[in-house]
Amino acid sequence: MTERTPSKVAVPIAVPIAVLATCLADALRPETVRATCTLLARLSSKRKPPALPKRQTCCGQILYNAGDRKGAASQALRVIDLFEPFQAVVVPSGSCAGMLKRHYPQLLAGTPHARRAQAFARKSWELTEFLHLFRPRTQQPETQHKPPDKSLPPLTWHDSCSCLRECKSSTSCARSLLAARGVRLHEASEREVCCGFGGKFSIANSAVSTSMADDKLARLQQSGAKLVASADLGCLLHLAGRARRRALPLSFVHIAELLVEQKPLPTIGA
Amino acid sequence: MTSVSSGKSFHDDAAAALQNPSLQAALDKAGAGFLATRSRAFASIENAQALCEAAERVRTRAVHDMADLLLLFEQRARAQGVSVHWAETAEQARSIVLALCAGKRRIVKGKSMASEEIELNEALLQAGAEVVETDLGEYIVQLAEEIPSHIIAPAVHKTRAQIDALFRHHHGGRKTPEGRVRSSQTLVEEARRIIRKKFLRAEVGITGTNMLIAERGAALLLTNEGNGDLSAIMAERHIVLAGIERIVASEKDAAAVLRVLARSATGQSLGTYVSLYGGTGRGTDGTEKPRKDMHVVLLDNGRSAMHGGPWHDMLRCIRCGACLNHCPVYTSVGGHAYGWVYSGPMGKVLSPLLAEAGTDARLKRRVAALPHASSFCGRCVEVCPVGIPLTSLMRKLRNRHFERPQGIKGWKTRLGCLGVRLLFAHPRLYRSLLALALRLLKLAARGKGHVGRVAWLPGIGGWTKTRDLPVNRSARAAITLLDDV
Amino acid sequence: MAISSESDTRQNAESRARIVARLRETKKAKGKAHTLSVLSQPVLPKFVEREQGKTEAFVARAEALSCRFLTEGKTEKKTVAKVIAKSSVSKVLRDFLATRRGKKALPLLLFDVLEKSYWQRLGILKNVEGCCRPTEVSEEVEGGDFEATPFPAFSLQRAVCAIAETGTLVFANRTRAQALLTFLPTVHIVLLAERDIVGSLEQAFVRVPSSAAGLWACHLVSGPSRTADIEQKLHMGAHGPKELVVLLHR
Known part of the structure; x- marks a missing residue:
């Protein structure tokens, strides 16, 4: 790829x-x-x-x-x-x-x-x-290194399958935007594996979808992160919904909301 | 032997598979290994992409010219003393093989998905023959009276403890202390000993084939154990069962496919044994009576109907199993949930299409829903060495379902879609219904203990059964909300 | 055989006609007839094109696949040492077999009757006496002949060529007896001339004679028989040989 x-x-x-x-x-x-x-x-x-x-x-x-x-x-x-x-x-x-x-x-x-x-x-x-x-010049990673944002909990990035395979550049774009925002990512393992959302799949094949979510959540937690960001709301709702049900100490945020730098950080389902 | 599956749908069987601890343990063990070896194998060659493209070109052309190549194969094979039989249906293939095995009792088999497809073992057993699967994985699956759960690793769903128990039960012999599972080395040795005896006394050897090479009139067989070869060599009669799409033009073409086949399947650069069979073993002086005879059964069973149509691309498949190993659904539930011999993404496309050609109505119903069991993550497409657009093919199958709905589920989907179409065509109606729905959702989320989320909702019970639904607290859609600002 | 009866033949012809018709009907035939092979030039892995020292590449890959090369010295690591003089093949083989001498009866060493004179010329058959029991295998051999010794210890066979790309030995077996040598014994001993090492799969296929020239079956062998069907744990000697031993000579 x-x-x-x-x-x-x-x-x-x-x-x-x-x-x-x-x-x-x-x-x-x-x-x-x-x-x-x-x-x-x-x-x-x-x-x-x-x-x-x-x-x-x-x-x-x-x-x-x-x-x-x-x-x-x-x-x-x-x-x-x-x-x-x-x-x-x-x-x-x-x-x-x-x-x-x-x-x-x-x-x-x-x-x-x-x-x-x-x-x-x-x-x-x-x-x-x-x-x-179209990022402004001040955000060029080569011109300016933003100091790490200490207000954020340890953060990991979830690549959605469509970002990985249909909008191939977005996975690196998102990472570079986050870097410019002062985020140091705790990368999870097996990032290329689907979280199990898949639209109707998550409802029609609930059991498999949930098991895939659990696998994904385990890997996200292993990364040491407390906050998961992604560019796809579908994955986020699915993972957040599952994490809530299992009362896992993970929160979820769409990258747009993270980049706006609003405080306090709004997370999904909070 | 073909106890396909217990439940009546992928959904049920998948849910059961997730609750099966030993299956889950076996799948966990298998998972990472396949992926690591494959990615190492491809990483070690700089021009992997070019090799895959070459293989794809070879397969595309072979499928395109299938008719001519098959006829050439037949002509060349016949000239070498090999009999070629054409079977349109599973039933026809079975009766051809049964006729070839008439009067013979001891049959050894190499791994053949086509034979699983036509349920050959059952037919042979009914005819009174003793059939022994000789691929270790297939042998285990046969003892357990199951079907393979993986096209490359048939017994991947079995743990060592289960295999030990099976061997003890079937091989007899002394008992070892309770709770002590024998090493895999010991188990392999035991199977080797027992199956070797079967080889030595075999009257007929039945194998599949990875490729039929038209130019040489030969069948190519790839194994790691050497069981396919012993099946082919030891018995006086060798029957090769081949789906018609296994054809390729030449050895050169076969080499291009071989380069990606084993790498994709097991991460090997070739596979331990690659053999070409295409003769009768005449004496060197040509006068001696042939000591062996060889038969190739060309199996159609729905394949020619796929040719030239929307499913044409699927005929390119080289059965490497990479899509299974990389499928998050397959690795969660294993192969049996798919209800038939082909599983994983390739099975989701192939099973419904092949089942249609057959007469088994129950099977047809069972596998019809498979194309829906995908999150469309697209990893299978990414790893397919011959570029089969598996997700597009699944979408096309879903489309066909939509056009010709079957059963309550089919109609529910169709009506749902028609309703959604209506809403999309009338944005204002869409807005008002959405506003209403959001208000109701907010009410539903007020229950004690779960503020801000919905724990149960009719209609999306599949979601709320295992997940909360984070709700929109403002209860207003973004479009209306931002419009007001 | 029932299959050759009149009606079955007719049915076969009809099935063939229908299948071919369906395939032809849908074939989006464009352009002229193809050449038989779709790839005018084979697409090779880059390393194949690059590798000049074929012997080295072959030996390295074959060893990675658990092939064992016999050497004159004790534990030589260098590739050069793995290529022995043709005149010392007999001695090296004898030394190897001597280390494997059975405690009771002498182990079998199978060889093809058609190759007998070749092995005699190399002085092998005489030289190995006392270490094993050379036993010729002819075309008349049946599986049943091995029931007393289902696991013959050794076999000796000449490879037609070897492939550096994959570390593979190639056997062009003319008879079933020859094929037995490849698959039946526990230790498969192979004689290979260094000049017969080729670069790619394609080059190897060129060396395999056609059926018209007397080939029965061709076997590409990459290491000893193996299985990983039990919990993905790799074991040698699934059904075929547990060891593959190569005598690579100049």
Whole structure:
């Protein structure tokens, strides 16, 4: 697997960008969406918040994975229609970004919208990829080493499978953003193994999904961390829900909320 | 022997497997080893990617030209005195083999997934023959009256203690003190001794094959134990059971596949024994009567129906087992939960497709849901040496289910999707229902002891059974909330 | 045999026709006929291309696979020492067998009857007397012949070539008797000429004669027989030889 870290460094951006909130964050974790918007506003020259189109619902992955290809394709088209006017679409989730970047072109291949889907895929970004690529000069790791943030509990990073395999650069982007934030990661072992979320899988195959979560939680705890950050809310809700049920001393946070540097740090399910 | 599984669904069997301590112990032991050896094997060659691509090209072309290559294989093999039999169905394959074994009683078998697929042992036993599996793992599984739980390591689900008990029960002999499990070395020795006798007296040897080499008219057999070879050599009749997609064009092509096969399977650079069989062992002067005869049974059983269609890519599979070893679902529950001989990601695709070609309605129902048992983590795709898009194939199978729903679950999914489609088409309706749902969720989360989380929720019982649901405390969706600011 | 009856043959032809038809119908045939091998140039691991000292590479890999090379000296580590003069093969073999002399009856040393004159010329058959019982195996051999000695101790066989890429010995067996030598004994002793070490799998396959030229079966052997089927613990001598001993000569 090749990991490409975008190396281009841009001046503060002035292009119209939009946020696809993702259905999970929209419904269950508005804090993540807010943090995403705040982070993107900080990048803009006039601190202008990104657009958050009101008619958005979901990227359609739920239909796609359930086997409803047709439904997913029409939802893809709806999302493209809604977000096409913007220069960039930023998604605070590797899995939804993967859907936009990898699966929309496949879903719409052979239709009159194939080209649009490809163009749309090129301007869709997973949040950490975007933040890393357009990070301000002051955050260049080579120009400034931020002192370690002592207020944070020991922290580890959970790579979601879609970040690892569908948005391949985000796993290194996230790490470099965290480093710039002054976070020293306690890396867990077997990071490339799935946590067992998988959308509908976590409900339909509850037992297996839970066992995978337990394996993952064990490895996260072994790292010595007390706080787990990730770029995918699905994994976080799943792991946090399981950790809560088992009363494990672990808390969970979406990277957007961690990067905003709000105090006290809001964690999921706290 | 083929007691497939106890439960009626992957879901039930998987849950049972997770509660089975000895199975879990065995799986834990197996897990890391496979991964470490494979990654070492590939790390030691600088151009691993190029080797995989070459193997993929070879397989792609072989599958594309399957018809021509099979005919060439048949022609060459026949010229060398090998009989070639074509079997469209499992039943036909069984009857061909039974006819070849008529009047013979002592049969030894090398490892063959195709023979498991057609449930050959059962048929041979019914016909009154004595069938001995000779691959140690298969032998253990046969004694336990089970099916393999892994295509490469059939008895990976068994602990040493269980194997010791099995051997004691079946081999008789003196008893050792209670609670003392014999070493694996001793167990291997014992199996060697017992199976060697079977080899020496065998009348028919049945093996599978890793590849049929068209140009040479030969069957390639890869083993580590040498049992496949002893099966092929010792008996006067050698029957090779081969899925039609095992074909490759030439030895050169076979070499390209071999380079990634053992590396992916066990981390070896080749595998201890790679043998080509494609003759009858005529005397050197050519006049002597052949001392052996060889038969190749080409098994279709649903494969040709996959050709050229949406599942075409699956025919490329070289049965290395890497996708099993790297699958978090497989390594949690083992192979038996999959309900049939093929397990793991490749089984999730192959089993439903092959079962469709057969007549076993129960099996068809049992394996139909397999493509749904994936979190789509995609690690199988990453490790597949011949680039089979396993997750895409599973998605396509799910899509087919959606188009042609079966059973209550199928219809539930379909109706659910249609409902979701409706909501997505009407964002305002979506917003109002979401607002309502969030308010209800907040109410549900007010119960004592679990503020801020939901411990039980109808509809997503699968989630709340084992996990809390962290709730949105503001009870308002992000879109509406941020819009107000 | 029932299978050769008229109706079965017809059924076979019909099945073949239907399977082939299904495969042809769906084949998205584009372009012209292919050459038989899809790879015009084999794709080799980089190290194969790089390795000049084939002998060294072969010996290292074979040893990693638990092959044992017999040397003239006692415990020589260097590869050079593992290549012995052809004239000393007989003596080295005798010395090895002498260390393995059984306590009661002399152990069997199987060899192929067709190779008898070759082994005689090397002086081996005479030289090893007293250490073991050279026993010729002919094509008439049956499994039942070994029931009294199900685990013959030694066999002696010539390799047609060896592969540096994988540390593999290659046997082109013309008869079943020859194949027995590869798989039946506890210790498989192999004679290999240094000039027969080739670089890659492909080069080895070229050296394997065709069936028309009298080949019955070809065996690529990488180390002694092994299994890890019980709790993934590796053991030598699953069904085939427990030891693979190589006499590598100039």
